[in-house]
Amino acid sequence: MKWTRFISFILIFCIIFGVLNTLQGNQATVRWDNYYKLPPNSLDIIYVGNSHNFNALNPKIVDDILNINSYVIGNPGENIVVSYYELKEALK
Numbered sequence: 001m002k003w004t005r006f007i008s009f010i011l012i013f014c015i016i017f018g019v020l021n022t023l024q025g026n027q028a029t030v031r032w033d034n035y036y037k038l039p040p041n042s043l044d045i046i047y048v049g050n051s052h053n054f055n056a057l058n059p060k061i062v063d064d065i066l067n068i069n070s071y072v073i074g075n076p077g078e079n080i081v082v083s084y085y086e087l088k089e090a091l092k
Contacts, residue, residue, distance in 0.1 A: 045070035050078040
């Protein structure tokens with residue numbers, strides 16, 4: 001009886017957590033999808049890094065001041081290995 005209740009709780013928790021996680025979406029995936037929709041060679045600056053980039057940096061302000069086109073690419077908790085592969089992908 002106790003195991004049945006425990007397993008039922010775990011299953012319900014996993015289902016609810018999975019649904020909520022799916023509904024929230026992934027900002028990094030959306031950012032990369034939008035990046036691939038940009039015209040080729042249309043960017044002057046790409047900001048690569050962790051969540052500090054896309055939470056604290058507003059490329060629109062920089063673009064207006066310097067008259068350039070920039071884009072923020074980054075993931076929460078990103079490390080140097082992920083940054084390397086983002087840069088490699090961006091330079092293709």
